Amino acid sequence: MEAVASRPIARLDRRIFLALPALIWFLGFLLIPLFIVVIYSLATRGEYGAVTFNFSLGNYFRIFDSVYLKIFLRSLQLAAVTSISCLLLGFPVAYVMATASPRWRQILMAMVVIPFWTNFVIRAYAIKFLLSDYGLINSLGMFLHLWSEPIYFSNSAFSVWLGMVTNYIPFMILPLYVSLEKFDFTMLEAARDLGASSWNSFWKVLVPLIKTGLITGLIFVFTPALGEFVVPDLLGGAKTMLIGNLITEQFMKTRDWPFGSALSLLLIVAVLVSLTIYLTNRDSRVQH
Amino acid sequence: MSSTKPKPSRFYGVISALTFIMIYVPLATLVVFSFRAPTGWTFDWYTKIFSDQQIIEALGMSFFVGTVSTAISIVLGTAAALTLERTRFKGRGAFDILTHIPIIMPETVMGLSLLIWFVFLGVTLGSFSMIVAHVTFTLSYVIITVRTRLQGMDPQMEEAARDLGASPWQTFWKVTFPLVRPGIVSGGLLAFTLSFDDFLVTFFTAGAGSDTLPMKIYSMTKYGVSPEINALSTLMLVLTLVGVLVIGAREKLSSPR
Numbered sequence: 001m002e003a004v005a006s007r008p009i010a011r012l013d014r015r016i017f018l019a020l021p022a023l024i025w026f027l028g029f030l031l032i033p034l035f036i037v038v039i040y041s042l043a044t045r046g047e048y049g050a051v052t053f054n055f056s057l058g059n060y061f062r063i064f065d066s067v068y069l070k071i072f073l074r075s076l077q078l079a080a081v082t083s084i085s086c087l088l089l090g091f092p093v094a095y096v097m098a099t100a101s102p103r104w105r106q107i108l109m110a111m112v113v114i115p116f117w118t119n120f121v122i123r124a125y126a127i128k129f130l131l132s133d134y135g136l137i138n139s140l141g142m143f144l145h146l147w148s149e150p151i152y153f154s155n156s157a158f159s160v161w162l163g164m165v166t167n168y169i170p171f172m173i174l175p176l177y178v179s180l181e182k183f184d185f186t187m188l189e190a191a192r193d194l195g196a197s198s199w200n201s202f203w204k205v206l207v208p209l210i211k212t213g214l215i216t217g218l219i220f221v222f223t224p225a226l227g228e229f230v231v232p233d234l235l236g237g238a239k240t241m242l243i244g245n246l247i248t249e250q251f252m253k254t255r256d257w258p259f260g261s262a263l264s265l266l267l268i269v270a271v272l273v274s275l276t277i278y279l280t281n282r283d284s285r286v287q288h
Numbered sequence: 289m290s291s292t293k294p295k296p297s298r299f300y301g302v303i304s305a306l307t308f309i310m311i312y313v314p315l316a317t318l319v320v321f322s323f324r325a326p327t328g329w330t331f332d333w334y335t336k337i338f339s340d341q342q343i344i345e346a347l348g349m350s351f352f353v354g355t356v357s358t359a360i361s362i363v364l365g366t367a368a369a370l371t372l373e374r375t376r377f378k379g380r381g382a383f384d385i386l387t388h389i390p391i392i393m394p395e396t397v398m399g400l401s402l403l404i405w406f407v408f409l410g411v412t413l414g415s416f417s418m419i420v421a422h423v424t425f426t427l428s429y430v431i432i433t434v435r436t437r438l439q440g441m442d443p444q445m446e447e448a449a450r451d452l453g454a455s456p457w458q459t460f461w462k463v464t465f466p467l468v469r470p471g472i473v474s475g476g477l478l479a480f481t482l483s484f485d486d487f488l489v490t491f492f493t494a495g496a497g498s499d500t501l502p503m504k505i506y507s508m509t510k511y512g513v514s515p516e517i518n519a520l521s522t523l524m525l526v527l528t529l530v531g532v533l534v535i536g537a538r539e540k541l542s543s544p545r
Contacts, residue, residue: 013375014456019383022368022427026386029424033401040404089307092300099296110536115311117532119485121502122521125509126314129321132513136317166311185294227394230487234509244396251400251492261404264397275392 034268041261051258059262068246072266075243078232079225082164083172086221087214089165090172094213097173098180109177116170124163124234131159156236163231171220179213215281219274227267243267315525322518333519343520346504353415353490353500354483357422361479364423365430366472370464372431373438374446387432390425398425399492406493413495421493422486426479433478437471474538481531 041060043053062068097108115123130136133150141147183206191201207214229244243263250260323329337343371377372384390398402421403413411417445467449459487502494503501524508517 013377016371016375016377018367019371022364022387022431023383025364025423025427026389029402029405029420030386030389030398033405034397036404036408037397037401089303089310092296092303093307095300096296096304099294111308111312114529114532115315117481117485117528118315118525119487119502119505119521119528121487121506121509122318122524123315125505125513125517125521126318128509129513129518130314130317135513136313136321162310166314169307169311188294223392224394227396229396230506234506247396247400251403257404260400264394264400267394267397271392271394271397278392 037261037264040258041265043258043261045256045258059259062259063262063266071241071246072243074240075226078160078164078228078242079222081161082168082225083218083222085161085165086169086172087218090169090217091176093169094173094176094180097177098183099185112170112173112177115166120167121230121234123167124231127159127163127166128235131162159235160232160240163235164225164228167228167231168221168225171224172217175213175216175220176210177213179210183209212281216278219278223271223274226270318518319522319525322515322522324515333515334523337516337520337523340516342499343501343504346499346501349415349498350484350500350502353418353422354480357419357426357483358476358480360419360423361426361430362472362476365427365475365479366434366468368427369431369434369438370460373435374443387428390428391432395425395486395488396492399489402489403492413493414498417493417495418490418498418500421489422483425486425489426482429478429482430472430475433475434468434471437468437474441467470538474535477531477535477538481528481535484531485528 039053040051042055042057043051044056044058046052063072093108093112097105097112100108132138133152138150141151142149187205187209188201191205192198196204227244227247229242229248232240232242233245243266247260247263247267250256250263322333323331325332368383368387372380372387399421402417402424406413406417406420441464446459446463449463450456454462484500485502486500487506490500490503491506494500499507501520505517505520505524508514508520
C-alpha cells in the first residue's frame with residue numbers, strides 16, 4: 001500500500017474534494033451532535049424539561065451518587081458476565097470452525113453470521129416466547145411431567161443472560177475465528193513433541209498467538225453490552241435499571257437531558273478506552 | 289492450508305452444539321409457532337398482520353427510510369472511498385478514523401446525540417430525521433465496502449486511462465465505476481439491510497407516529513407474546529435474510545478467493 005505514496009504528486013489531486021460531502025455529513029451529524037452532548041452535560045435541567053446553560057459540573061457529581069454507582073456496577077457486571085460467557089461458549093465454536101473442512105467451515109460460518117443479521121428485538125422476543133408461561137419449554141416440561149405448574153422463566157436473570165449471550169456471541173466468535181484460522185496448528189504438535197502438557201501448550205502456545213482475536217472479541221462484546229438496554233428491558237421485565245435504561249429514561253421519560261448527556265459521555269469514554277486498546281492491539285499485530 | 293489440523297475434542301463439539309441450540313431453538317420456535325393454530329396449522333396470523341393498517345404503514349416506512357438513506361450513502365460513500373484509496377492528503381488518517389466512529393460508537397449515544405441536535409435545530413422528528421440518522425451509520429459501511437473493492441483494483445488502470453487522454457469524469461465512468469460496481473452494490477445492500485434492521489438509532493430519532501417495522505415489533509412485544517408478533521417477526525427475519533443471502537452470493541461471485 002505504501003508503495004503508492006512514494007509516487008511523486010505533481011499537482012493537487014482534485015479527487016480529494018470527493019470526500020467533502022461525506023466529511024461535511026460526519027461533521028454535521030456525528031461530531032457536532034457529540035459536541036452538543038458535551039455542552040448539554042454541563043447544563044442544568046429547569047422546569048418541565050427546559051434546559052439552563054449554566055455550565056456546571058453538577059451532572060457529573062450526581063453520577064457518584066450511590067444510587068447511580070450501583071447501576072454502573074450492575075451494568076459492568078452484566079457486561080463482564082456476558083463477555084466471559086461469550087468467550088467460554090464462543091471459543092469452542094471458533095476452534096471447531098478453524099479446524100473444520102472448508103465445506104463445514106462455510107456452513108458453520110453461515111450459522112454464526114445469520115443470527116448476527118436477525119433483528120435483536122426479534123431475537124429477544126423469540127427467547128421471551130420460548131420461555132413464556134405456556135411456551136415450548138414450559139409446555140414440554142409439563143407434558144413430560146417434569147414440573148406441574150409453568151415455571152416463571154421470563155423476566156429472570158436467566159432469560160436476560162440467554163438474551164445477552166446469544167445477542168453478542170457472533171462478535172466474539174468472528175475475531176476468535178480470524179485469529180485461530182491463521183494459527184499454525186502444527187505448533188501445538190511441536191509443543192507436545194517437545195514435552196509440553198496439553199495444558200501448557202494451550203496456555204503458552206495457543207493463547208499468546210491468538211491474543212489479538214481474544215482481546216478484540218472481548219472488546220466487541222463488552223463495549224456494546226455495557227450500554228445495552230433493550231435485551232434487559234424485554235427479557236428482564238424492565239425491573240433492573242442499567243446504564244442503558246437510565247440514559248434512555250433521561251431522554252424519553254424524565255426529560256433530564258443534561259444528566260442523560262453526562263451519563264452518555266461516560267459510555268463514550270468507555271468506548272474510547274476500548275477503541276484505544278483495540279487499535280494498539282491491532283497495530284502490534286501488524287508489526288510482527 | 290496444508291498444515292495438519294487436529295480434530296477438536298468432543299467437549300468442544302458439545303459446547304458448540306449447545307451454543308447453536310441456544311441461538312437457533314428460540315428462532316425456530318418462533319417461526320414454527322407463527323403457523324400454529326389451536327388445532328393444526330394456519331396462515332391466519334399472516335393475513336391478520338397484512339390487514340393491519342399500522343403494520344403496513346410501518347413496513348412502508350422501513351422501505352422508504354431504507355431506500356433513501358441507502359441512495360445517499362452510496363453517492364457520498366463511493367466518493368469518499370475514492371478519495372481515501374486513491375489520494376494522499378494531510379488529515380487522511382484522521383478522516384479514516386472519523387469514518388470508523390459510527391461503527392464503534394454505541395448506537396444509543398448516536399441516537400440521543402442526534403435527538404438533541406434535531407430538537408436544537410428545530411427539525412421535526414419523522415422520516416426526515418430518521419433518514420439523516422440512518423445515513424450517519426450506513427455511510428461508514430458503504431465507505432468500507434467500496435474501499436475494500438478499490439484495494440483489490442489496480443490503480444494503474446485509472447492512470448493508464450488518464451495518460452491516454454480520458455478526462456477524470458470519463459475515467460470514473462468508463463474505468464473505475466464498472467470495476468468498483470460490485471463493491472457499491474454490496475455496500476448498498478448492506479446499508480439497506482442495516483437501515484431496515486435498525487432499532488436503537490430509530491428509537492431516538494423517529495418521533496411520535498412514524499414507526500418502522502422493528503419499532504412496531506418492539507412496541508407490540510412490550511404487551512407480551514402473541515401469534516401475530518410471531519408472524520410479523522418471521523416476515524422480518526425472511527426479509528433481512530434474503531438481503532444477506534444476496535450480499536453473500538454476490539461476494540462469492542465477485543471475489544476470486
